[in-house]
Amino acid sequence: MLKNLKIGSKFNLILMLVFLVSIFVSGIALSRVLDQKAQNEVTSQAQILIKTMNSVRSYTQNHINTLLAARLETEPAFIPETVPAYSATEVFENLRKNAEYQNFLYKEATLNPTNLRDKADDFEAKIVGRFRQDSKIQEISGFRDFPDGKVFYIARPLAIKQQNCLQCHSTPDRAPKSLLASYGTDNGFGWQLNDIVAAQIISVPSEDVFASANRTWNLIMGLLVAIFAIVVLLINFLIKKTVIQRIRKIEKVAQQVSTGDMSADFAEKSHDEIGGLAAAFNRMKASLEIAMNLLNQQNQ
Known part of the structure; x- marks a missing residue:
């Protein structure tokens, strides 16, 4: 069949094949580059936010808790601002009041929390379980589907590293009276030093970023x-x-x-x-x- 074609037709056929192969290879390479760029962008956002929350936690533990710890025995209600997890969560909730961050999520997902709003769901409990099974794992990341769309998450283990944390979480008889008055004796106890009790999880909406990458791909292609x-x-x-x-x-x-x-x-x-x-x-x-x-x- 090719022998019967004229030179012009043969040359056009070769050009079309080169054209199609070039477009196909270029499309795949460009798609991978843009997807990687989009993932790097959401990862960078998540890492910045998680570092910020760790700074809040550190400040609360080293300064706020030190100032207010004595009042936990005398106050009628527990002072949650002394807890690093509470401070970080509240700061992040304030951040979410900004329109550009309203779909971002932060949670210190705990298997046995004092405050039940920190209770880990099934997905988060599996992440905590992985951290407990292998102490060498210092970070887990991936994508998770929510009703509002797909999000990229980064999770890091939270372990009991300071002895004073056990004052509120070892046994009810050692806990401050104000804590028992506010939260009862059923939750948040039995923790031990160096135990991984939670996963610090930051979730960043990724659909807009990847949609932007797709639009860029369509434009360039x-x-x-x-x-x-x-x-x-x-x-x-x-x-x-x-x-x-x-x-x-x-x-x-x-x-x-x-x-x-x-x-x-x-x-x-x-x-x-x-x-x-x-x-x-x-x-x-x-x-x-x-x-x-x-x-x-x-x-x-």
Whole structure:
């Protein structure tokens, strides 16, 4: 089938194959680059926020708790601002009042929390379980589906590293009276030093970022298709003008010569390969004409 195609058709077929392969490879490579860029962006956002929350936790533990710890035994109600997890959560909730952060989430998901709002759901409990099973794991990240869309999360283990934390979480008889008055004796006890009791999880909405990456992909691919199409048309025009038309002209003259019209001339001024071919045909025509004249003289 390919043997029956003309040079122009064969060349166009090759160009189309090169065009399709180039677009396909470029599309895959570009998609991977943009997806990686989008994931790096949401990861960077999550890491900045989790570092900020850790700063709040550290300040609460080292300053606020120190100032208010003595009042926990005398106050009628527990002072939650002394708890790093509470401070970090409240600060983040204030941050979420800004429109651009309203879909961000922060939680110190705990298996046995004092405050039940920190209770880990099934998904979060599995993450805590992984941290407990392998203490070498210091971070888990991935994507999770929520009703509002897909989010990217980063989770880090939270362990009991300071002895004073056990004052509120070892046994009810050691806990401050204000804590028992506010939360009771059923939850948040039995913790031990160095135990991983929770996972610090920050969730960043990712659909907008990846949607932006998809729009960028569509735009760039559209430009590439347009550029490739223009290049193919331009190459096709140049090949037709500089090669195919000249070969067709030589073919037409050769047909005239083959029918005995020796007045036809392979007029080609160019010195490239096609010009050399035309010159060779002219020499062949001249030789053929001389041979035919000699043959005619002999016959006469």
